Structures are given as structure tokens and as C-alpha cells.
Amino acid sequence: MRPTPTPPVRLVLILGLFTVVGPLGIDMYLPAFPAIAASFSADAGAVQLSLVSYLLALSFGQAIWGPLADVYGRRRPLVAGLLLATTACLGAAVAPSLEALVVLRFCQGLGACAAVVIARSIARDTGEGDSVARLLATMAIIQGVSPMFAPFLGSVLLIVAPWPAIFLVTGALAATALFFARFRLPETLPEARRAANVRGAFARYLDLLRDRHFMLTVLANAAASGMFFSYLSGSPHVLITLNGMSPQGFGILFGANAMMMIGAAQVGARIIRRAPVARVLRVVSLFTVAATLLFVVAALSGAPPLWLVIALISAPLVIQGTLHPINAMRALSNYPHAAGAASAAMGIIQYASGSIASAIGGLLANDTAVPMAGMMALYAIACATLVRFSLAAERTRASV
Secondary structure, three states: OOOOOOOOOHHHHHHHHHHHHHHHHHOOOOHHHHHHHOOOOOOOHHHHHHHHHHHHHHHHHHHHHHEEEHOOOOOOHHHHHHHHHHHHHHHHOOOOHHHHHHHHHHHHHHHHHHHHHHHHHHHHOOOHHHHHHHHHHHHHHHHHHHHHHHHHHHHHHHHHHOOHHHHHHHHHHHHHHHHHHOOOOOOOHHHHHOOHHHHHHHHHHHHHHHHHHHHHHHHHHHHHHHHHHHHHHHHHHHHHHHHOHHHHHHHHHHHHHHHHHHHHHHHHHHHHOOOOHHHHHHHHHHHHHHHHHHHHHHOOOOOOHHHHHHHHHHHHHHHHHHHHHHHHHHHHHOHHHHHHHHHHHHHHHHHHHHHHHHHHHHHHHHOOOOHHHHHHHHHHHHHHHHHHHHHHHHHHHHHO
């Protein structure tokens, strides 16, 4: 197969910026949960609703932006979404009540999800073959790693400023992305490939739902995201409240995990050049199951030492750095004509899984790490099962 040209560095950097707008909005304020609760005289469960509302908007908002991007092109919906996200961030910084914060976080997520879904669509627009695969993999790594750095940045901000400063910074990031979308991004969707109308664009979801390989691949990634968000929503309580870790130490841990995820992703990219993708996916998913089950055993044993909790949390998260890029490429590879809808469907299911995990984790939270460990293990088992089914569907498609 003839190699395709490498995407321009500027395009890679711009799409990387769009990719981090959503994840940073999720995780950067996690270390501020106790401070937000104190500011509004609320408990941790109530503050967690601001995370759930953001995740719900980030998930289901993609159902709107994806088809709109297939009809009107990539730039116009992207600019509208980033403008909404920027405005909502500034509002969250001056929210007068927790209820207002929850609503503004929903608006922030609704705008940020435009950047998430349309960035993947633009990547798919750039061509075929190796260059698109590399670009999608790079974006998937950035999206997976940025949540690890975000709490560290948030914890550093909390040293010098109160918690509203976090939303001012995320607003500045969204505003920067808005500038590049409006003035530096070319339109990548040709007129000939645009859907005739919004109704036709939304109808493409039916084709996706009927595609067994696409759905199983996306559901496997969604299960991995559920495990990840079980950790994100539960870790402030488990590590800071129960184990006495400082917000700064919490942030440093996330940064360390980020570096290890980058390394794991690079190792995974090298491995799949020499080993079958199916074998890599099976090994990664089974390792994750084993690590999370060990975490459950440790949590049930009483009060495990902090170092053991950190090790048993970090191991499955780091190895997941190899799974997301592979599954993202597998899911989108067959839909160059409907990249917006396919990307949206993938994002909807992924973040819906994260929303559910966060909500259940908040309801089950107690004075132990058992709820978080149990949720992580259940999602890891679901991911391993769905990976096997998706690989079987891929073999069936290839044989037809």
C-alpha cells in the first residue's frame, strides 16, 4: 500500500489542543472538591454532581455536534461549541451557588464536546492509510494522558489561588482553542462529502448501530472509560480523605501516571508492528482484569497501605494507554463518509459510561476503597469480554 503524507505539524498541534479541552474540564478541578464543598457548605456527593452534569453533557452533546459537522462543515459548529464552553467556564468561576455551578458545568460540557467530536472528524478528513492512523493514535494518547496531568495543574493552582481560578484557566484554554478554530483552521470537509440535510446526517446513526464490529469495538472502549472514570471520581475521596494524601501529592501521582501512560502507548505502538493487534488487545485487557481484581482483594482486606493502593490503581490505568488508540482506529476506519456521526457515537457511549460510573461511585462511596475497586474491576471484566467479541466480529467481517 502506498504510504500517505504525514499531516502538517500545525494541524497535529491544533487538533491536540481541541482534544484536551474536554478532558481538562473533567479533571483539573478534582483536587478542589473539598474546597468547593466547604465553600458551598455541601458534602462530597453533592459536589460530585457537578462532575456528573459535565460528563452527561460531554457525552450526549456529541449526538448533536457530530451530525451538524457532517452537514455544515467542521469549523462553524466547532466555533459555536468553543464559544459556549468559554462563556460557561467564566460563569462557573463566579457561580453564586452549587446549583448554579452544576448548571454551568453542564453548559461547559455541552460546548467542550464539540471540540472532542469534531477534532476526530477532522483527523479522519485528512486522508487515508498510515497518516490518519498515526494522527488518530496521537490524539487518542493526548486525550488519554491529559486527564492525568490535569489534577496536578489544578493542585498547583490551589497553592496560589482559590478554586475559581481553575475555571478561569480552563476558560482561557477554551478561548485559545476558539481563536485557532476561527482563524487558523482550514475547512476539511469538502462540499461533495457533506450530508444533504440534518435529518440525513442523524440517520447515519442507524447504520452505525447495525454495525456489530463498530458497536462492540466502541463498547469495549466505553468499558475501559468506565473503569477510568470510576477511578477519577472516587480517587479524591479514597486518596485524599481516607489516606491523607495532600492535593499536591494527588496531582503529582496523576502526573506520574501520565508519564507512564505515554511510555506504555509508545511501547504498544512498537509492539503492534511485530505482534498481531488481536493478541495485544487480549493481553492488555486480561492484565487489566487481573490488576483490578487484586485491588478488590486488597480493599476487602481492611486498610491497605497507601503505596499498595497507588500501585494497584496505577497498573491497570497505565496499561490502558495501549488500548484506546487501537480501538479508536478500528472503530473509525470504515466510516470516512460519516466521520462526524461515527466519532460522535464513539464519544457518546464512552462518556455515558464515564457518567454512569461517576454517579454510581458517588452513591456507593463509604469509608473504604471497596466501591471504587469493585467498579474498576467490573468495568475491566466488561472490557475484556467486549474485546473478545469485537475481535470475533472483525474476523467474521474479513471472511465475508
